Amino acid sequence: MLSKNQIKLITSLKQKKQRQQHGFFVVEGVKTIKELLASRLKLHELYTTESFNIDAKTEVLISQTELKRISFLTTPNTALAIFEIPKPKPIDNKGLIVALDDVRDPGNLGTIIRLCDWFGVKELVCSKETVDCFNPKVIQSTMGSITRVNVSYVDLIDFIKTNKLPVFGAFMEGEAVYNKQLPEEGILIMGNEANGVSKEVEATVTEKISIPRFGDLQATESLNVATATAILLSEFRRR
Known part of the structure:
Protein backbone atom coordinates (compact mmCIF):
# COMPACT_ATOMS: atom_id res chain seq x y z
CA MET A 1 0.00 0.00 0.00
CA ILE A 85 17.16 15.88 -10.91
CA PRO A 86 20.76 15.77 -12.20
CA LYS A 87 23.28 18.51 -11.49
CA PRO A 88 23.65 21.02 -14.35
CA LYS A 89 26.36 20.22 -16.90
CA PRO A 90 28.59 22.87 -18.53
CA ILE A 91 27.46 24.03 -21.98
CA ASP A 92 29.67 22.83 -24.83
CA ASN A 93 29.91 25.91 -27.08
CA LYS A 94 30.47 23.92 -30.26
CA GLY A 95 28.36 22.83 -33.18
CA LEU A 96 24.74 23.86 -33.59
CA ILE A 97 23.02 25.13 -30.43
CA VAL A 98 19.29 25.80 -30.08
CA ALA A 99 18.30 28.64 -27.75
CA LEU A 100 14.75 29.24 -26.52
CA ASP A 101 13.53 32.69 -25.56
CA ASP A 102 10.59 32.32 -23.15
CA VAL A 103 8.94 29.20 -24.60
CA ARG A 104 6.09 28.46 -22.17
CA ASP A 105 4.20 25.42 -23.46
CA PRO A 106 5.41 22.09 -22.00
CA GLY A 107 4.44 20.18 -25.14
CA ASN A 108 6.46 22.55 -27.31
CA LEU A 109 9.55 22.22 -25.12
CA GLY A 110 9.26 18.43 -25.01
CA THR A 111 8.94 18.25 -28.79
CA ILE A 112 11.91 20.59 -29.28
CA ILE A 113 14.03 18.38 -27.01
CA ARG A 114 13.08 15.39 -29.19
CA LEU A 115 13.93 17.38 -32.32
CA CYS A 116 17.35 18.29 -30.92
CA ASP A 117 17.94 14.61 -30.24
CA TRP A 118 16.81 13.68 -33.78
CA PHE A 119 19.00 16.26 -35.48
CA GLY A 120 22.03 15.66 -33.29
CA VAL A 121 21.87 18.95 -31.37
CA LYS A 122 23.44 18.24 -28.00
CA GLU A 123 22.94 21.64 -26.36
CA LEU A 124 19.57 23.29 -25.75
CA VAL A 125 19.93 26.64 -23.99
CA CYS A 126 16.81 28.17 -22.40
CA SER A 127 16.01 31.55 -20.94
CA LYS A 128 15.13 31.41 -17.26
CA GLU A 129 11.49 32.17 -18.17
CA THR A 130 11.21 29.08 -20.36
CA VAL A 131 9.11 26.21 -18.95
CA ASP A 132 10.97 23.76 -16.69
CA CYS A 133 12.30 20.74 -18.61
CA PHE A 134 11.42 18.50 -15.64
CA ASN A 135 7.74 19.44 -15.83
CA PRO A 136 5.84 16.09 -16.11
CA LYS A 137 4.27 17.09 -19.45
CA VAL A 138 7.68 18.00 -20.87
CA ILE A 139 9.21 14.72 -19.72
CA GLN A 140 6.28 12.79 -21.19
CA SER A 141 6.60 14.44 -24.61
CA THR A 142 10.39 14.01 -24.84
CA MET A 143 9.93 10.21 -24.99
CA GLY A 144 13.35 9.70 -23.40
CA SER A 145 15.27 12.30 -25.43
CA ILE A 146 15.83 14.29 -22.21
CA THR A 147 18.66 11.81 -21.49
CA ARG A 148 20.56 12.75 -24.66
CA VAL A 149 20.19 16.53 -24.79
CA ASN A 150 21.84 18.88 -22.29
CA VAL A 151 19.18 21.44 -21.30
CA SER A 152 20.56 24.55 -19.57
CA TYR A 153 18.79 27.57 -18.07
CA VAL A 154 20.79 30.79 -18.33
CA ASP A 155 20.59 34.52 -18.81
CA LEU A 156 20.13 34.23 -22.56
CA ILE A 157 21.53 37.65 -23.46
CA ASP A 158 24.70 37.09 -21.41
CA PHE A 159 25.15 33.64 -22.95
CA ILE A 160 24.87 34.97 -26.50
CA LYS A 161 27.14 37.97 -25.87
CA THR A 162 29.91 35.80 -24.45
CA ASN A 163 29.69 33.30 -27.33
CA LYS A 164 31.64 33.61 -30.57
CA LEU A 165 29.23 31.58 -32.71
CA PRO A 166 27.03 33.31 -35.34
CA VAL A 167 23.52 33.97 -34.02
CA PHE A 168 20.44 33.18 -36.13
CA GLY A 169 16.96 34.20 -35.05
CA ALA A 170 13.60 33.06 -36.39
CA PHE A 171 11.55 36.10 -37.50
CA MET A 172 8.59 36.58 -39.82
CA GLU A 173 10.51 39.36 -41.63
CA GLY A 174 13.79 37.42 -41.87
CA GLU A 175 15.45 36.22 -45.07
CA ALA A 176 13.95 32.99 -46.44
CA VAL A 177 15.95 30.13 -44.97
CA TYR A 178 15.89 28.31 -48.33
CA ASN A 179 18.06 31.08 -49.80
CA LYS A 180 20.64 31.04 -46.99
CA GLN A 181 24.04 29.41 -46.91
CA LEU A 182 23.90 27.97 -43.39
CA PRO A 183 26.99 27.07 -41.35
CA GLU A 184 27.61 23.87 -39.42
CA GLU A 185 28.04 25.85 -36.19
CA GLY A 186 25.85 28.57 -34.77
CA ILE A 187 23.10 29.50 -32.32
CA LEU A 188 19.49 29.23 -33.50
CA ILE A 189 17.10 31.32 -31.40
CA MET A 190 13.41 30.43 -31.26
CA GLY A 191 10.96 32.79 -29.58
CA ASN A 192 7.88 32.78 -27.39
CA GLU A 193 4.67 31.21 -28.77
CA ALA A 194 2.72 34.48 -28.76
CA ASN A 195 5.35 37.21 -29.01
CA GLY A 196 8.31 35.65 -30.81
CA VAL A 197 11.86 36.68 -29.96
CA SER A 198 11.99 39.53 -27.42
CA LYS A 199 13.42 42.93 -28.38
CA GLU A 200 16.32 42.48 -25.95
CA VAL A 201 17.34 39.13 -27.44
CA GLU A 202 16.67 40.39 -30.98
CA ALA A 203 19.45 42.95 -30.48
CA THR A 204 21.97 40.08 -30.18
CA VAL A 205 20.92 38.38 -33.44
CA THR A 206 23.36 38.65 -36.35
CA GLU A 207 21.13 37.06 -39.01
CA LYS A 208 17.33 36.94 -39.17
CA ILE A 209 15.83 33.96 -40.99
CA SER A 210 12.27 32.97 -41.82
CA ILE A 211 10.21 30.11 -43.24
CA PRO A 212 8.33 31.50 -46.26
CA ARG A 213 4.60 30.92 -46.70
CA PHE A 214 3.44 29.33 -49.95
CA GLY A 215 -0.34 29.43 -49.46
CA ASP A 216 -2.32 31.54 -51.94
CA LEU A 217 -4.10 33.55 -49.25
CA GLN A 218 -1.05 33.98 -46.97
CA ALA A 219 -3.55 33.99 -44.11
CA THR A 220 -1.73 31.83 -41.55
CA GLU A 221 -0.25 34.16 -38.95
CA SER A 222 2.68 31.98 -37.87
CA LEU A 223 3.89 28.42 -37.35
CA ASN A 224 3.94 26.61 -34.04
CA VAL A 225 7.39 27.10 -32.49
CA ALA A 226 8.15 23.36 -32.40
CA THR A 227 7.10 22.97 -36.06
CA ALA A 228 9.27 25.93 -37.05
CA THR A 229 12.21 24.48 -35.11
CA ALA A 230 11.85 21.20 -37.01
CA ILE A 231 11.95 22.94 -40.40
CA LEU A 232 14.91 25.16 -39.52
CA LEU A 233 16.96 22.33 -37.99
CA SER A 234 16.31 20.27 -41.09
CA GLU A 235 17.66 23.09 -43.24
CA PHE A 236 20.75 23.55 -41.07
CA ARG A 237 21.51 19.84 -41.31
CA ARG A 238 20.69 19.60 -45.03
CA ARG A 239 23.25 22.29 -45.87
Whole structure:
Protein backbone atom coordinates (compact mmCIF):
# COMPACT_ATOMS: atom_id res chain seq x y z
CA MET A 1 0.00 0.00 0.00
CA LEU A 2 1.13 3.52 -0.75
CA SER A 3 1.55 5.68 2.32
CA LYS A 4 0.06 9.17 2.64
CA ASN A 5 3.59 10.63 2.61
CA GLN A 6 4.44 8.83 -0.63
CA ILE A 7 1.27 10.08 -2.30
CA LYS A 8 1.86 13.60 -1.00
CA LEU A 9 5.44 13.67 -2.32
CA ILE A 10 4.55 12.32 -5.76
CA THR A 11 1.59 14.64 -6.33
CA SER A 12 3.59 17.65 -5.11
CA LEU A 13 6.17 17.10 -7.87
CA LYS A 14 3.72 18.53 -10.38
CA GLN A 15 4.89 21.94 -9.15
CA LYS A 16 8.27 23.37 -10.12
CA LYS A 17 8.87 24.73 -6.60
CA GLN A 18 8.40 21.29 -5.08
CA ARG A 19 10.61 19.62 -7.70
CA GLN A 20 13.39 22.05 -6.89
CA GLN A 21 12.89 21.64 -3.14
CA HIS A 22 12.97 17.83 -3.19
CA GLY A 23 15.33 17.40 -6.13
CA PHE A 24 13.04 14.89 -7.84
CA PHE A 25 10.92 14.67 -11.00
CA VAL A 26 8.25 12.24 -12.22
CA VAL A 27 8.39 9.99 -15.27
CA GLU A 28 5.46 7.93 -16.54
CA GLY A 29 5.25 5.11 -19.07
CA VAL A 30 7.33 1.93 -19.36
CA LYS A 31 9.24 2.95 -22.51
CA THR A 32 10.35 6.33 -21.16
CA ILE A 33 11.22 4.91 -17.74
CA LYS A 34 13.39 2.21 -19.33
CA GLU A 35 15.22 4.84 -21.39
CA LEU A 36 15.96 6.82 -18.25
CA LEU A 37 17.02 3.69 -16.36
CA ALA A 38 19.60 3.06 -19.08
CA SER A 39 20.97 6.62 -18.78
CA ARG A 40 23.11 8.45 -16.23
CA LEU A 41 20.00 9.56 -14.32
CA LYS A 42 19.51 8.09 -10.85
CA LEU A 43 16.27 6.33 -9.95
CA HIS A 44 14.75 7.16 -6.56
CA GLU A 45 11.66 4.95 -6.61
CA LEU A 46 9.60 3.02 -9.14
CA TYR A 47 5.89 2.37 -8.68
CA THR A 48 4.53 -0.24 -11.04
CA THR A 49 1.68 -2.70 -11.51
CA GLU A 50 4.13 -5.15 -13.16
CA SER A 51 7.65 -5.96 -11.94
CA PHE A 52 10.63 -4.46 -13.81
CA ASN A 53 12.97 -6.94 -12.09
CA ILE A 54 15.27 -4.23 -10.75
CA ASP A 55 16.56 -3.52 -7.26
CA ALA A 56 13.69 -4.40 -4.92
CA LYS A 57 14.48 -1.41 -2.71
CA THR A 58 13.45 1.01 -5.45
CA GLU A 59 10.62 -1.03 -7.00
CA VAL A 60 7.20 -0.84 -5.35
CA LEU A 61 4.39 -3.01 -6.71
CA ILE A 62 1.05 -1.21 -6.55
CA SER A 63 -2.49 -1.75 -7.80
CA GLN A 64 -4.03 -0.03 -10.83
CA THR A 65 -6.24 1.94 -8.43
CA GLU A 66 -3.19 3.22 -6.54
CA LEU A 67 -1.47 4.13 -9.80
CA LYS A 68 -4.49 6.24 -10.77
CA ARG A 69 -4.17 8.14 -7.47
CA ILE A 70 -0.60 9.24 -8.17
CA SER A 71 -0.58 9.49 -11.97
CA PHE A 72 -0.66 12.84 -13.78
CA LEU A 73 -2.13 11.16 -16.87
CA THR A 74 -5.82 10.71 -17.70
CA THR A 75 -5.03 7.09 -18.55
CA PRO A 76 -2.11 5.83 -16.40
CA ASN A 77 0.47 3.71 -18.21
CA THR A 78 1.49 0.77 -15.96
CA ALA A 79 4.33 2.55 -14.18
CA LEU A 80 5.43 5.83 -12.58
CA ALA A 81 8.98 6.57 -11.47
CA ILE A 82 10.70 9.25 -9.45
CA PHE A 83 14.19 10.21 -10.62
CA GLU A 84 16.71 12.58 -9.08
CA ILE A 85 17.16 15.88 -10.91
CA PRO A 86 20.76 15.77 -12.20
CA LYS A 87 23.28 18.51 -11.49
CA PRO A 88 23.65 21.02 -14.35
CA LYS A 89 26.36 20.22 -16.90
CA PRO A 90 28.59 22.87 -18.53
CA ILE A 91 27.46 24.03 -21.98
CA ASP A 92 29.67 22.83 -24.83
CA ASN A 93 29.91 25.91 -27.08
CA LYS A 94 30.47 23.92 -30.26
CA GLY A 95 28.36 22.83 -33.18
CA LEU A 96 24.74 23.86 -33.59
CA ILE A 97 23.02 25.13 -30.43
CA VAL A 98 19.29 25.80 -30.08
CA ALA A 99 18.30 28.64 -27.75
CA LEU A 100 14.75 29.24 -26.52
CA ASP A 101 13.53 32.69 -25.56
CA ASP A 102 10.59 32.32 -23.15
CA VAL A 103 8.94 29.20 -24.60
CA ARG A 104 6.09 28.46 -22.17
CA ASP A 105 4.20 25.42 -23.46
CA PRO A 106 5.41 22.09 -22.00
CA GLY A 107 4.44 20.18 -25.14
CA ASN A 108 6.46 22.55 -27.31
CA LEU A 109 9.55 22.22 -25.12
CA GLY A 110 9.26 18.43 -25.01
CA THR A 111 8.94 18.25 -28.79
CA ILE A 112 11.91 20.59 -29.28
CA ILE A 113 14.03 18.38 -27.01
CA ARG A 114 13.08 15.39 -29.19
CA LEU A 115 13.93 17.38 -32.32
CA CYS A 116 17.35 18.29 -30.92
CA ASP A 117 17.94 14.61 -30.24
CA TRP A 118 16.81 13.68 -33.78
CA PHE A 119 19.00 16.26 -35.48
CA GLY A 120 22.03 15.66 -33.29
CA VAL A 121 21.87 18.95 -31.37
CA LYS A 122 23.44 18.24 -28.00
CA GLU A 123 22.94 21.64 -26.36
CA LEU A 124 19.57 23.29 -25.75
CA VAL A 125 19.93 26.64 -23.99
CA CYS A 126 16.81 28.17 -22.40
CA SER A 127 16.01 31.55 -20.94
CA LYS A 128 15.13 31.41 -17.26
CA GLU A 129 11.49 32.17 -18.17
CA THR A 130 11.21 29.08 -20.36
CA VAL A 131 9.11 26.21 -18.95
CA ASP A 132 10.97 23.76 -16.69
CA CYS A 133 12.30 20.74 -18.61
CA PHE A 134 11.42 18.50 -15.64
CA ASN A 135 7.74 19.44 -15.83
CA PRO A 136 5.84 16.09 -16.11
CA LYS A 137 4.27 17.09 -19.45
CA VAL A 138 7.68 18.00 -20.87
CA ILE A 139 9.21 14.72 -19.72
CA GLN A 140 6.28 12.79 -21.19
CA SER A 141 6.60 14.44 -24.61
CA THR A 142 10.39 14.01 -24.84
CA MET A 143 9.93 10.21 -24.99
CA GLY A 144 13.35 9.70 -23.40
CA SER A 145 15.27 12.30 -25.43
CA ILE A 146 15.83 14.29 -22.21
CA THR A 147 18.66 11.81 -21.49
CA ARG A 148 20.56 12.75 -24.66
CA VAL A 149 20.19 16.53 -24.79
CA ASN A 150 21.84 18.88 -22.29
CA VAL A 151 19.18 21.44 -21.30
CA SER A 152 20.56 24.55 -19.57
CA TYR A 153 18.79 27.57 -18.07
CA VAL A 154 20.79 30.79 -18.33
CA ASP A 155 20.59 34.52 -18.81
CA LEU A 156 20.13 34.23 -22.56
CA ILE A 157 21.53 37.65 -23.46
CA ASP A 158 24.70 37.09 -21.41
CA PHE A 159 25.15 33.64 -22.95
CA ILE A 160 24.87 34.97 -26.50
CA LYS A 161 27.14 37.97 -25.87
CA THR A 162 29.91 35.80 -24.45
CA ASN A 163 29.69 33.30 -27.33
CA LYS A 164 31.64 33.61 -30.57
CA LEU A 165 29.23 31.58 -32.71
CA PRO A 166 27.03 33.31 -35.34
CA VAL A 167 23.52 33.97 -34.02
CA PHE A 168 20.44 33.18 -36.13
CA GLY A 169 16.96 34.20 -35.05
CA ALA A 170 13.60 33.06 -36.39
CA PHE A 171 11.55 36.10 -37.50
CA MET A 172 8.59 36.58 -39.82
CA GLU A 173 10.51 39.36 -41.63
CA GLY A 174 13.79 37.42 -41.87
CA GLU A 175 15.45 36.22 -45.07
CA ALA A 176 13.95 32.99 -46.44
CA VAL A 177 15.95 30.13 -44.97
CA TYR A 178 15.89 28.31 -48.33
CA ASN A 179 18.06 31.08 -49.80
CA LYS A 180 20.64 31.04 -46.99
CA GLN A 181 24.04 29.41 -46.91
CA LEU A 182 23.90 27.97 -43.39
CA PRO A 183 26.99 27.07 -41.35
CA GLU A 184 27.61 23.87 -39.42
CA GLU A 185 28.04 25.85 -36.19
CA GLY A 186 25.85 28.57 -34.77
CA ILE A 187 23.10 29.50 -32.32
CA LEU A 188 19.49 29.23 -33.50
CA ILE A 189 17.10 31.32 -31.40
CA MET A 190 13.41 30.43 -31.26
CA GLY A 191 10.96 32.79 -29.58
CA ASN A 192 7.88 32.78 -27.39
CA GLU A 193 4.67 31.21 -28.77
CA ALA A 194 2.72 34.48 -28.76
CA ASN A 195 5.35 37.21 -29.01
CA GLY A 196 8.31 35.65 -30.81
CA VAL A 197 11.86 36.68 -29.96
CA SER A 198 11.99 39.53 -27.42
CA LYS A 199 13.42 42.93 -28.38
CA GLU A 200 16.32 42.48 -25.95
CA VAL A 201 17.34 39.13 -27.44
CA GLU A 202 16.67 40.39 -30.98
CA ALA A 203 19.45 42.95 -30.48
CA THR A 204 21.97 40.08 -30.18
CA VAL A 205 20.92 38.38 -33.44
CA THR A 206 23.36 38.65 -36.35
CA GLU A 207 21.13 37.06 -39.01
CA LYS A 208 17.33 36.94 -39.17
CA ILE A 209 15.83 33.96 -40.99
CA SER A 210 12.27 32.97 -41.82
CA ILE A 211 10.21 30.11 -43.24
CA PRO A 212 8.33 31.50 -46.26
CA ARG A 213 4.60 30.92 -46.70
CA PHE A 214 3.44 29.33 -49.95
CA GLY A 215 -0.34 29.43 -49.46
CA ASP A 216 -2.32 31.54 -51.94
CA LEU A 217 -4.10 33.55 -49.25
CA GLN A 218 -1.05 33.98 -46.97
CA ALA A 219 -3.55 33.99 -44.11
CA THR A 220 -1.73 31.83 -41.55
CA GLU A 221 -0.25 34.16 -38.95
CA SER A 222 2.68 31.98 -37.87
CA LEU A 223 3.89 28.42 -37.35
CA ASN A 224 3.94 26.61 -34.04
CA VAL A 225 7.39 27.10 -32.49
CA ALA A 226 8.15 23.36 -32.40
CA THR A 227 7.10 22.97 -36.06
CA ALA A 228 9.27 25.93 -37.05
CA THR A 229 12.21 24.48 -35.11
CA ALA A 230 11.85 21.20 -37.01
CA ILE A 231 11.95 22.94 -40.40
CA LEU A 232 14.91 25.16 -39.52
CA LEU A 233 16.96 22.33 -37.99
CA SER A 234 16.31 20.27 -41.09
CA GLU A 235 17.66 23.09 -43.24
CA PHE A 236 20.75 23.55 -41.07
CA ARG A 237 21.51 19.84 -41.31
CA ARG A 238 20.69 19.60 -45.03
CA ARG A 239 23.25 22.29 -45.87
